[in-house]
Structure formats: structure tokens, C-alpha cells
Amino acid sequence: MPLLCMLSAAVVADDYVSLAGGPFHSSLRFGNGDKAVFVAGYQLMSRPVREAEFLAFVETHPQWRRDRIPALFADAGYLAHWPGPLTPRSEALDFPVTRVSWFAADAYCRAQGARLPSWLEWEFAAAADDRQTDARDDAHRRQRVLTGGTPGAYRAAGESEPNVYGVHDLHGLVWEWPWDHASLMAAADSRNVDTENPLRYCGGSALAFSDRRDYAVIKRVALLSALSARTTLSNLGFRCAKELP
Amino acid sequence: MKSGLTSHTVLKQLAGGIALAFILSGCTTGKATTEAPLPVEQAQLTAPPLVPPPISRKGPAKVVVDLEMVEQEMRLSDGVTYEFWTFGGTVPGSFIRIREGDTVEFHLKNRHDSHVAHNIDLHAVTGTGGGAEATFTLPGHKTQFTFKALNPGLYVYHCAMAPVGMHIANGMYGLILVEPEEGLPPVDREYYVMQGDFYTEGGYGEPGLQPFSLEKAVDEHPTYVVFNGSEGALTGDGALTADAGDKVRLFVGNGGPNLVSSFHVIGEIFDRVFYEGGSKYQENVQTTLIPAGGAAMVEFTTDVPGNFILVDHSIFRTFNKGALGILSVDGEVKPEIYTGQQFNGEYPEAEAGDQ
Numbered sequence A: 001m002p003l004l005c006m007l008s009a010a011v012v013a014d015d016y017v018s019l020a021g022g023p024f025h026s027s028l029r030f031g032n033g034d035k036a037v038f039v040a041g042y043q044l045m046s047r048p049v050r051e052a053e054f055l056a057f058v059e060t061h062p063q064w065r066r067d068r069i070p071a072l073f074a075d076a077g078y079l080a081h082w083p084g085p086l087t088p089r090s091e092a093l094d095f096p097v098t099r100v101s102w103f104a105a106d107a108y109c110r111a112q113g114a115r116l117p118s119w120l121e122w123e124f125a126a127a128a129d130d131r132q133t134d135a136r137d138d139a140h141r142r143q144r145v146l147t148g149g150t151p152g153a154y155r156a157a158g159e160s161e162p163n164v165y166g167v168h169d170l171h172g173l174v175w176e177w178p179w180d181h182a183s184l185m186a187a188a189d190s191r192n193v194d195t196e197n198p199l200r201y202c203g204g205s206a207l208a209f210s211d212r213r214d215y216a217v218i219k220r221v222a223l224l225s226a227l228s229a230r231t232t233l234s235n236l237g238f239r240c241a242k243e244l245p
Numbered sequence B: 001m002k003s004g005l006t007s008h009t010v011l012k013q014l015a016g017g018i019a020l021a022f023i024l025s026g027c028t029t030g031k032a033t034t035e036a037p038l039p040v041e042q043a044q045l046t047a048p049p050l051v052p053p054p055i056s057r058k059g060p061a062k063v064v065v066d067l068e069m070v071e072q073e074m075r076l077s078d079g080v081t082y083e084f085w086t087f088g089g090t091v092p093g094s095f096i097r098i099r100e101g102d103t104v105e106f107h108l109k110n111r112h113d114s115h116v117a118h119n120i121d122l123h124a125v126t127g128t129g130g131g132a133e134a135t136f137t138l139p140g141h142k143t144q145f146t147f148k149a150l151n152p153g154l155y156v157y158h159c160a161m162a163p164v165g166m167h168i169a170n171g172m173y174g175l176i177l178v179e180p181e182e183g184l185p186p187v188d189r190e191y192y193v194m195q196g197d198f199y200t201e202g203g204y205g206e207p208g209l210q211p212f213s214l215e216k217a218v219d220e221h222p223t224y225v226v227f228n229g230s231e232g233a234l235t236g237d238g239a240l241t242a243d244a245g246d247k248v249r250l251f252v253g254n255g256g257p258n259l260v261s262s263f264h265v266i267g268e269i270f271d272r273v274f275y276e277g278g279s280k281y282q283e284n285v286q287t288t289l290i291p292a293g294g295a296a297m298v299e300f301t302t303d304v305p306g307n308f309i310l311v312d313h314s315i316f317r318t319f320n321k322g323a324l325g326i327l328s329v330d331g332e333v334k335p336e337i338y339t340g341q342q343f344n345g346e347y348p349e350a351e352a353g354d355q
Helices: A002-014 A051-060 A102-111 A119-126 A139-145 A215-226 B002-034 B164-169 B214-219 B316-320
Strands: A016-019 A022-024 A037-039 A042-045 A241-243 B040-042 B062-077 B080-087 B096-099 B103-110 B142-148 B153-158 B173-179 B189-198 B224-227 B240-243 B247-256 B261-266 B270-274 B282-285 B287-290 B294-301 B306-312 B324-330
Touching: A016 A119, A022 A119, A037 A119, A042 A119, A051 A102, A119 A215, A139 A215, A139 B214, B062 B096, B062 B224, B153 B247, B153 B294, B164 B214, B173 B189, B173 B247, B189 B240, B247 B261, B247 B287, B261 B294, B282 B287, B287 B294, B306 B316
Parallel strands: B040 B062, B062 B103, B096 B173, B189 B247, B240 B324
Antiparallel strands: A016 A042, A022 A037, A042 A241, B062 B080, B103 B142, B153 B173, B189 B224, B247 B294, B261 B287, B261 B306, B270 B282, B270 B294, B306 B324
């Protein structure tokens, strides 16, 4: 067991890439008009956490087994797709782990000496394609990332090139937990909609977004804002981040 | 002793007063309970083009609606499929029929394999977001809210989850009919038809699973404009049917997301159009305008047999984008109303002197 733990830790350690950060125009409004926000440098896992890796974590941290986790920390769907509490489907060990709550994802990253990425860190890395760091004006790319999370996602068709940072699968595979999912709405602009959560209303649809054509982000944030920290979904996974060394 | 009696009387009066208070309060509670509780019934939902039967109740009820939101790949045209997002597994979504004054307990489910959250805004609802605020529903979750149907009419419902345009463009709309208290006049046939515009990456007819095109949707350049969710949904085996002499009522909606429909049935004149789905009607109408997010009830009698073509008379949509349906009417020809062709031949060229 300790060996497996060390092995998976080694895999995870190798799996991070460094991003220098910098000024960034988020598709969300952060109450700062159209000014760029500054994203500090960070490391990000190049792939979402896989089933085998999460199994190793659950084996060494049995309080996160699905049959032991308190209901406070995960809903009934937590790892429910595994045939047993310690047995993912053998053919799926390399798939991104899904049906994990924010609490479990957070605990996993902490156990690696890491943390979940913030929304901005996720969005910063996800703005890139395989040639440029900010490819969001590319209409073809917009179209491509729009199918993310669906059965028709381009990743499902076998296409999975890393972006310029060496990060894979930020689009087109699974949704991912950001560390600050619960504050996404608090940060959204409410000038146009007099409500705590403008996304819940028809009229608020794109008003909290500085880029109203970035539907891939709008769609993702709409989903993330609906989550509570114990929610699990069959297409929601995570990856970890940490400070630059 | 006297004072004792007096105090006794006071006590008695006091006791009587308390008893009276009890009786009064009992009366109040009694009144609430003697009011017959609303009968509870489960709404019968139908897939298009079918419509649930008219409501025979003479009073209000509590109606429970169970609707499940399903994302699934379905046919958009011959050889073309699309990842539709639906209410009840069909485009348009299940038809809901209730009565003015009903209290509707709405249960909304989002199927486990959905990939995003959905909600529902029913235009028949008086209240914040038309229910959208109360039904923010994650995949694998269910939500519930209750509303009273204050206004009769034919109303659109749709998903109002961000990005709203995309949810509607993917097929998340349907109709809810709130019958007036006196009901609708009986007819022989009722059908459910709803127009929608679709935006695909590939051009019209390009085969395979076609992804949603954001650019075309924002530019309002649809690839397909169809009735009931796919090209040909109302032709061939899917054609609507009636017998000559039938009174027909069409519940026609327009989900949009962008286009306004110039709804017309070739070879028929609408005897009555309850325009905009409201309570007033216009008579003897050729073409009626149905706004995106709006509806109309059209009624006519099928006097003669034939194939009557449902179109959007913004006519390129019919011949190049799919907006065509058929109402097939059986029966005896009536030459006194329509003869069919009586002559086809050459006529002599006009002589120079005639001009």
C-alpha cells in the first residue's frame, strides 16, 4: 500500500506543468470593468486526476471511501459507478475520475501537497490552444470547445492535443471542480440584474459575462454555479494546482 | 356567598367565553376543513403531434406535472442527427393541458446522463422567472414548485438556463394549454405543432451528427427551420390526418430561438385564429404570425379531401430549410367547393388584330 501511494504520488508530481501567469481578461466580470486581472504564476496538472490515482488516494485515506464518507461531504452518487468501494472498472483506470464531490477533490489535492485551481487559473490555462496562449477569438476553437462535456465532445472522437502549456483536456472531456466554485456568482457583476444569482434568471443569461459569445465558459459556469460542495456528477472531475516551486 | 355566587357567575361567564372562543376557533378551523380540498390528479402529458384530451372537470384541481429533461441524439433530417436537449425526450416537449384556476405542482427532473443543468420558464406562470428560479436542476436532480394558473391561454414553456439561446436552440421548448373555465368548444381533431430554427456547423443536408453552430445562431442564419423537431416529422407516416368535414384545432407554437413564423396551411382558410394564444379570435385568416416564444390556436373545417401543406410562408424556409408538414384529409370530393383540374390544353395564339 505505501508503495502504491508513493508510486501514484510520483506520477502526480511529474504530471504538473508550470504557467507563468500574467494579465488576463476573464470571460466573467469581476467587478473591475474591462480591465485585466492578474493571474499569479502556478502549476497545474497536465491531465485530470484519473480513476487509478483516485483509487490510490481512497486506499490510503479510507475515510474517503464511498461506504465511509459522511453524507455531509458527498451525495449518494459519490463513486457510485465503481463496482465496489475499492474497485473501479478495470477498463476505466485511465479515465478521468468523476462522481467526486468538491470536498473529496479538495482532500485529494491536499494529500498531494496541492490544492484545487481557482476558476481564474482554470480559465487562464483553458484560454490557450496548441499554438497560442489566448485563442479565444478563434471562431473554430469556440465552436470546438462548445461541445465539451457532451457525448459529441471532440475529445470523445480521440483528439487530445496538449495546449501550448502542455495541458491536456481542459475542454471536451469532463467538467472540473474549481477551488472557488461557490464564489463564482458572488464575483459576477450584478449591475444589470438585481438578484443574488443572476444566472438563475432568464434575463440574466449572459449579463454577468464580459464576453457574451464565450458560450463554452457561460455553459460551464452555469453548471458550476448550480453545484453544492457535496454534489457529484457523472461528468464532473478535477485536477490539482499548486504554487510555483 | 353572594360575592361567591357572583364570582361563580363570572367564572361561568369566563368559562363560557373560553368555550365560545374554542367554538369560534373550532369554527374557523372547521371552515378551512369543510372547504373541499382540491381533487388531486396527475397530468397526462403527450408527445407531439398529440394533445391530451379536453378537461371535463367543472372545477379546479391540484394537478401534478412530472417532466423529465433528456439530452439525446435524434434525427434532424435524412442522414442528419443532432444532440437535442428536450423536455420529455421530444422536440417540442411534452404537451401540458390544465384548466384556469388549477393549482399545478410541477416536478422537474434532469436525467442522470445530462451534461448540464436545466430549468423551466413557463409563460403560463405568474411569478419570478416563470418558475425558472425555482427549478435550477442539476443532472440527476429534481426540483419542485407550485403555481396557480391565473390566465387561460396557450403558452410556450422553455429552458431559461444560461446560455439561454443555446438551450432553446437545442430544442428545449414546448406548449402548455390553460383551458378557460368554460372549456374550449369541442372539435373532431386536435394536434400539436411547433416550429423551431436550428443552427448546425454543416450546411443544410450535410450528413452525420451536426454540432450546434454558435456563429450561425448569433447571426440568426438557421440551417434548418422545421415543425416538430425534424424535417419530415409531419410528412409520410407522420402526416396529420383528418376526415373531410372534421373540425380541426391546431395548437401552434414557435420555439424560435430567433425566427418569427408566418404560419399558413396551403389550401385552407383558418375559420378562427386565437392569435398570440390569447382569448380573442380573428376570423377568416390566411396566414398568422407566430412570434418566437409565442403561440396561436387555429381552427378550421376540412371541407374537402386532399393534402394540405403546413408551411412557414417565409417560403424559402419551406423549400430549402424544412418547414413543411402535411395534413392529409380523407373523404368524398365535393366539386361544388373544389373541382380539381377541369381543363388543360393549348389556346390559340392571339391574332395581331386583337392586340
